[in-house]
Amino acid sequence: MSADLTELYQQVILDHNRRPRNRGKLPTANRVAHGDNPTCGDQCSVYLRMDGDRIAEISFDGSGCAISQASASLMTTQIKGKTAPEVQTLYKNFHDIVTTGNAPEEISDLGAFAGVHAFPARIKCATLGWHAAIEAMKSDPMPTTTTESHVD
Amino acid sequence: MSADLTELYQQVILDHNRRPRNRGKLPTANRVAHGDNPTCGDQCSVYLRMDGDRIAEISFDGSGCAISQASASLMTTQIKGKTAPEVQTLYKNFHDIVTTGNAPEEISDLGAFAGVHAFPARIKCATLGWHAAIEAMKSDPMPTTTTESHVD
Amino acid sequence: MLDIQKIRADFPILHQQVHGKPLIYLDNGATSQKPRAVIDSLVHYYERDNSNVHRGLHALSMRATDAYEGARTRIAKFIHAADPAEIIFTRGTTESINLVARSWGHAHLKPGDIVLTTEIEHHSNLVPWQQAARASGATLTYVPVLGADGEGGLDLAALDRLLTPQVKLFAFTHISNTLGTVNPAAEFCRRARAVGAVTVIDAAQSIGHTPFDVQALGADFVAFSGHKMCGPTGIGVLYGRRALLDQLAPDETGGGMVSQVTYDDARWKPAPERFEAGTPNMADAIALGVACDYLDALGRDRIAAHDAVLAQCAMAKLSTLPGIRIIGPRAGAERSGLVSFAFAEVHAHDIVTFADEDGLALRGGHHCNQPLMRKLGLTGTTRASFYLYNTEEEIDLLVASLRRTVKFFGVT
Amino acid sequence: MLDIQKIRADFPILHQQVHGKPLIYLDNGATSQKPRAVIDSLVHYYERDNSNVHRGLHALSMRATDAYEGARTRIAKFIHAADPAEIIFTRGTTESINLVARSWGHAHLKPGDIVLTTEIEHHSNLVPWQQAARASGATLTYVPVLGADGEGGLDLAALDRLLTPQVKLFAFTHISNTLGTVNPAAEFCRRARAVGAVTVIDAAQSIGHTPFDVQALGADFVAFSGHKMCGPTGIGVLYGRRALLDQLAPDETGGGMVSQVTYDDARWKPAPERFEAGTPNMADAIALGVACDYLDALGRDRIAAHDAVLAQCAMAKLSTLPGIRIIGPRAGAERSGLVSFAFAEVHAHDIVTFADEDGLALRGGHHCNQPLMRKLGLTGTTRASFYLYNTEEEIDLLVASLRRTVKFFGVT
Numbered sequence A, B: 001m002s003a004d005l006t007e008l009y010q011q012v013i014l015d016h017n018r019r020p021r022n023r024g025k026l027p028t029a030n031r032v033a034h035g036d037n038p039t040c041g042d043q044c045s046v047y048l049r050m051d052g053d054r055i056a057e058i059s060f061d062g063s064g065c066a067i068s069q070a071s072a073s074l075m076t077t078q079i080k081g082k083t084a085p086e087v088q089t090l091y092k093n094f095h096d097i098v099t100t101g102n103a104p105e106e107i108s109d110l111g112a113f114a115g116v117h118a119f120p121a122r123i124k125c126a127t128l129g130w131h132a133a134i135e136a137m138k139s140d141p142m143p144t145t146t147t148e149s150h151v152d
Numbered sequence C, D: 001m002l003d004i005q006k007i008r009a010d011f012p013i014l015h016q017q018v019h020g021k022p023l024i025y026l027d028n029g030a031t032s033q034k035p036r037a038v039i040d041s042l043v044h045y046y047e048r049d050n051s052n053v054h055r056g057l058h059a060l061s062m063r064a065t066d067a068y069e070g071a072r073t074r075i076a077k078f079i080h081a082a083d084p085a086e087i088i089f090t091r092g093t094t095e096s097i098n099l100v101a102r103s104w105g106h107a108h109l110k111p112g113d114i115v116l117t118t119e120i121e122h123h124s125n126l127v128p129w130q131q132a133a134r135a136s137g138a139t140l141t142y143v144p145v146l147g148a149d150g151e152g153g154l155d156l157a158a159l160d161r162l163l164t165p166q167v168k169l170f171a172f173t174h175i176s177n178t179l180g181t182v183n184p185a186a187e188f189c190r191r192a193r194a195v196g197a198v199t200v201i202d203a204a205q206s207i208g209h210t211p212f213d214v215q216a217l218g219a220d221f222v223a224f225s226g227h228k229m230c231g232p233t234g235i236g237v238l239y240g241r242r243a244l245l246d247q248l249a250p251d252e253t254g255g256g257m258v259s260q261v262t263y264d265d266a267r268w269k270p271a272p273e274r275f276e277a278g279t280p281n282m283a284d285a286i287a288l289g290v291a292c293d294y295l296d297a298l299g300r301d302r303i304a305a306h307d308a309v310l311a312q313c314a315m316a317k318l319s320t321l322p323g324i325r326i327i328g329p330r331a332g333a334e335r336s337g338l339v340s341f342a343f344a345e346v347h348a349h350d351i352v353t354f355a356d357e358d359g360l361a362l363r364g365g366h367h368c369n370q371p372l373m374r375k376l377g378l379t380g381t382t383r384a385s386f387y388l389y390n391t392e393e394e395i396d397l398l399v400a401s402l403r404r405t406v407k408f409f410g411v412t
């Protein structure tokens, strides 16, 4: 196995892929958004229960490759309890990691996704859940749908 | 000027092009057909007054290159007084001439079109008037229209 | 028997390394590679003959026209059409089917009519019929596929029931791009004709792989793409029976397909021009004719036999992998040269990514067959699709690569 | 200034003899020739990167996708589009215009509406509007052209009157392929916008000849062909403003343009995918990007200047021929690099045949402008159309050849 591939499929990712956290519908959700990766067909729905401006509860559901599922799973553990601006900041960091491959030391498990940068076609897989979560936070307290646009 | 070109634009052809015979609408016509060369836009209408099964009077009208106009003009002089089977035989001879370049000695002015065979794109020009005349003979005693089909 | 090493020498692209490994191209269901002769044809055209075909009387234009119309005649021969005028050049299968769905559909479909298709169609032979049915008020009905893995083929008993006189058109694929199923196309055409339905065959996956005779099949319309049969991208064909084409209104309009235009009105040329508005894709049409030469020199019967050997070999060897689910016809049954499979624990995209590291080009996903995937309870499959340059050794390398991958993901 | 000899060396096709004479290619209005770099791009694609772009995760597919989407970005830059998603690949100008006429026309036109176009349009920017008007019950109206030889350009006073609030769409050519007229496109777009009409620019004749900025022009839709701008055949572009594209329903449907398909229904991807059903013409799209590089390296402003010099030179020298009637803008007025002319006594096809014997490639006929021909009382014209590799010496040879021909036909 090549070094790039080992970098991509880190233990953290394999673990989240095998035992996804917060997976399934959230019965108490008051926000939801659906993300679609038109390039490869990956899908991800994110359910939120917002409490004021904070995410009180979160879950995700969908299908796709190990990268997209692990990323959505890990994301749910990282943004729970956060406000929209805090999530935006985290997403910015995450986006930098997957596009540049540079993970600042202080960054939690998100750094495991640094290997994605060597596989540009997979960047959208890694960001799919994040896009859905951000859309869900922006959405009205009712189901909505979003499709990722052409340019990431 | 190349030999091929001199062969193509024989004196007979230039003459018919400059002074077309039987040109214009035929007021007494009881048959008409219109021919169209979709490849180059040449047009030719042939008007007939059939008397029994013979062509009593004939004229043509249209626009196009020297070859198509001269050929239609010459044709009118050749098929006047003929029956449909006689016209078919003449046309077969003419078609042989323009496709092979071989003109039997006994053949009248039609042999002037032998040079066309070196210019395959112009064969349809030379046969345009003939097609219209044959259609006109077949047609009911009323105006009809025909468009040459894809394959000559 | 095909001389595979000799054939491989004809395909420049095969002789490269990917991630330091020799390329093993098993994505022929998506698009095939091109032999030197086809590439040379493009170069020759642009270096010697390039000119617009319409109404040109100078040397280049006559050469280009002869070559373009020669390609039409060549392709007519390739599928045994009665008349070159039955060959309409399009961008590919998808455009060909859209042309029929719109032109024919608009003229002939009305509320109460049924359009029949099957559950195993590619989106390109499905969504256009949804649209045509919607536009006309007709109903779209599907012939079911049998078996939990789609292994039972289309339900012929159901077909008998479904083919009522209300059915105006029956559109079906010759070979499924996901299951590998070879449909009995002649039989389908015969049954459809018996109820007066027009047939549309999606021949995208079959045209470059098996002998194909539109008259023997009794097809009304046939759609295919050049790029899957060793031809260039951007060119394809709609075959239509002359009697049907002559009644059909054009789809696109513009230069080259009109005989007479005024500010008020326009009259159409006959087929094929009527259906080819604008400057055609001359270079690629001509190169497609060369692809026909290439395939016929080898023999499509031999290519089909080679495909079948590889498919059997792949089925046998893939079945030894832990946790694999192979879809489509069972081992031994007729199947074209492609095999789709899935592992419950490993997503197709991860498999394709791992295979790529070993130089293998596979396709993973829904293969433009979303409804079928849903029916079979799959989110996608991995597909290995073979062609005339593939070998059994490549299948061994495929199986070895897959074995490493599923092991990595803990499948035992 | 362009270094014409250096440019000519880039075009392999120019270095051949026709009937024993060096080829003089003056049929660029029909199609342009291709530089070595564009031909090489095709070869490179098929020898190294060929693969289907849709959903591929293996190395070749990623390379092909990057190159294909890179071409989209390149072309967006070429016309200064705000967003690559505004670039839709089509077969050419004709298909691009049909796409708008159908998708936009179907959604927006209703009885009482007016579609405005002009009397000088190519059939490809005329017949699709006749069809759209007929399908919707809208009325098609034409801006008149002024002058017995069409030399007065479009009637701007009439345009003012015709551009009523009922006008929903104004489709016009940037440069006339028969008259050579350069229309004030920015002015037309401005006036159309003032009454709320959507604009469609037929840029077939301008795109490879002059600088072109969709945002500066204020155009809503722009259609053009690759084959007239040094690119390959079979590829073209529809530019559409993002805001308009996002509202538009697809034209063709099938694989690659759907996000979700069930047996009952389908949902579309956003632009540009929504409008690109089926496997795209990858190789030719990529080569079109290379054609953009080629033209921009030389500078389209310089190409335009070169065209203008040749047109002026041709006008001056052609006017010395007995019996000639030159149509379009008078000498000195703005005209693009093409000149159409007629002789009462010699048909255009005979002229073209004679010119061909001297190695000259000219076009004769109605140039897909039948209604305009009729209005000007012509059955056709002969057209000499210039491009970046043509020279004043070639024009001298053209004039000498024409002089011999008209003499042969007895014109004095």
Ligand SMILES: Cc1ncc(COP(=O)(O)O)c(C=O)c1O
Pocket: C255, C277, C278, C279, C280, D029, D030, D092, D093, D094, D095, D122, D124, D125, D173, D175, D176, D177, D202, D204, D205, D225
């Ligand atoms: C002004 C104009 N519009 C439209 C077209 C049609 O372009 P195409 O045939 O490439 O679709 C042409 C060229 O033939 C043209 O000159």
Ligand SMILES: Cc1ncc(COP(=O)(O)O)c(C=O)c1O
Pocket: C029, C030, C092, C093, C094, C095, C122, C124, C125, C173, C175, C176, C177, C202, C204, C205, C225, D255, D277, D278, D279, D280
């Ligand atoms: C069975 C089938 N039908 C239709 C298509 C569509 O062909 P294209 O994308 O060349 O239009 C394909 C290939 O993608 C196919 O496999």
